[in-house]
Amino acid sequence: MLFKVEMDVNVPIDFDKDKFEELKAAEKARFQELQKAGTWRHIWRVVGQYSNVSIFDVRDNSQLHDIMMSLPLYPFMDVRVTALCRHPSSLHDDDR
Numbered sequence: 001m002l003f004k005v006e007m008d009v010n011v012p013i014d015f016d017k018d019k020f021e022e023l024k025a026a027e028k029a030r031f032q033e034l035q036k037a038g039t040w041r042h043i044w045r046v047v048g049q050y051s052n053v054s055i056f057d058v059r060d061n062s063q064l065h066d067i068m069m070s071l072p073l074y075p076f077m078d079v080r081v082t083a084l085c086r087h088p089s090s091l092h093d094d095d096r
């Protein structure tokens with residue numbers, strides 16, 4: 001199942017900088033693990049914002065939920081999830 005996930009990262013101005021760098025490194029490692037597995041298919045930065053738009057390919061809603069809960073930066077995120085399905089005109093067989 002495919003989902004568009006929009007993540008806005010909001011870090012309190014007085015949050016410990018070293019701790020935040022640790023969380024960012026952990027987030028990057030988790031992202032790259034999921035990207036290699038094909039689960040986190042795409043990510044784009046939203047220009048001018050500490051936000052991204054991502055496409056996830058997961059088994060079901062529960063798997064996406066568990067992944068989101070596992071993200072090190074999750075406590076700082078506002079997240080919007082949109083379920084996607086294949087467009088009938090798509091040339092890509094894996095759009096489902």
Ligand SMILES: O=C(O)CC1=CCC(=O)O1
Nearest residue numbers: 009027028031050051052
């Ligand atoms: O930088 C972000 O938008 C948050 C994030 C998601 C994956 C990653 O490496 O950083």
